[in-house]
Amino acid sequence: MREFIVEADGGSRGNPGPAGYGSVVIDAATGETLAERAEYIGVATNNVAEYRGLVAGLEAARDLDATARVRVRMDSKLVVEQMSGRWKIKHPDMKPLAARAAGVLPASQVTYEWIPRERNKHADRLANEAMDAGRRGEAWSPSASTAELDARAARAAAPEPTGPPGDAAAGAAKARAALKETRAESPHQGRGELRDRPAASGTRPTASGGTPASGGEAAIPAAGKADDDERAARNVASERTTTPAAGWSAPPDMGAPATFVLLRHGETPLTPQKRFSGSGGSDPSLSDVGREQAERVAAALAARGTIQAIVASPLARTRQTAGVVAARLGLDVVVEDGLRETDFGAWEGLTFGEVRERHPDDLDAWLASPEAEPTGGGESFAVTAHRMAATRDKLIASYAGRTVLLVTHVTPIKTLVRLALGAPPESLFRMELSAASLSAVAYYADGNASVRLFNDTSHLR
DSSP: OOEEEEEEEEEESSSSEEEEEEEEEEETTTOOEEEEEEEEEEEEOHHHHHHHHHHHHHHHHHHHOTTOEEEEEESOHHHHHHHTTSBOOOOTTHHHHHHHHHTTSOGGGEEEEEOOGGGOHHHHHHHHHHHHHHHTTOOOOGGGOOHHHHHHHHHHTSOOOSSSTTOHHHHHHHHHHHHHHHHHOOSOTTTOOOOOOOOOTTOOOBTTBSSOOSOOSTTSOOOOHHHHHHHHHHHHGGGBSSOOOSTTOOOGGGOOOEEEEEEEOOOOTTTTTTBOOOTTSOOOOOOHHHHHHHHHHHHHHHHHTOOOEEEEOSSHHHHHHHHHHHHHHTOOEEEOGGGOOOOOGGGTTOBHHHHHHHOHHHHHHHHHOTTOOOTTTOOOHHHHHHHHHHHHHHHHHHTTTOEEEEEEOHHHHHHHHHHHHTOOGGGGGGOOOOTTOEEEEEEOTTSOEEEEEEEEOGGGO
16 A cells, blocks of 8 residues: 655735645655645635645545555644544634545545644745745746755755764754744744734634734744644643543554564674675675574563564575574564565675775765665665565554564665654664664554664663
8 A cells, every 4th residue: 555645734924814825745655756736725814724735735645546545744733633633623614624634535544743844844835835926916836836846955954963873862852952942933934924823811812813913924023833833722622522542552442553573683794894785695694693693682572572473584684583583482484575675786795985986976876866776776765665665564464463573674674664753765874773673663553653662782782
């Protein structure tokens, strides 16, 4: 089953005022933009524009593949919570739009996720383009749009991590700082629109906003979207239709998830030399160190006592690692070809530096695009992602509600984690995954996933 990401946004320069929406459909496996939609809708509120963007994005996804799973990501807390069924919809302008959005695809295929405004730049720029076109008396033109290029440039200009690869502490600190900044800022700098402001003390604003301010063009200061969402949360706190589950647990009616414990194989002679070692090379066996690592991880998994089945890549190093664990746990090993490592073509057995010397242009292309193949017709990360998404779906169906050990490789594990997080393809280069490390992802019946562990090597110390 294909999987799409729909990012949608809407804005109003005046609230109500001249309004427009933007939405984009992205291939979850490759990060490729598949469709863009944008439209100037006349005078409307922010919330109406946001719902219109959601409907357009869902319809574009349906037109591409009506059977695909869709992850909707928006920076409107109100729309996400209402469409998720956690907040009631009382405003008359919202009800028909929410019903229209709910009717585009079966509810079982669609999930909703709130994201910070800074992660919704593509849809935000499309909405701005639509409003600008409307001000000129024109319709938004896909051929004239630079929204995707602008969003890519903004991501490329983001500051690089200051810590080592996989420095979770540094990343978390930056995330907290970004959230604090978003909540504290008053001007809506990304769109230059006038967001609805909190009503005067003692006055409850409506779902579509409080008393509109006058004016409403790009130069007018505006309240931030974080203020919008904070106020919306206060307004509907008493209107919850369900009680949220405590902590990080899933709602009880979804049953136990399929949990994949992801084990990277132990070291081979190529591992400490940091050589490319995919499915198209010499297929090395475990080294003595690798066999010791397999014994240690087997002991750790036996102590936990949670593994119910073992599935392994067909390559020698993974089958050997899985065999050691299976012997300790008293389980059989099922071989799954979809778990094999990426084929690195002519780069097999070479170090990164050697590839840089021999094939600099191919390496640059490979680092820049998930569609690029290694020299000699290897496998692109986009192809690997499609393979892993299909393998994931197959294994979820086969092991629903069970905890399964998948013994596989660096790229398959990073790809499963990336897909679970909805992260872009370039995130593969920003994860560190050690030999014989353990990671874990849980997959729920509603299509959501939860990363529970990543690169745990405590059993090797």
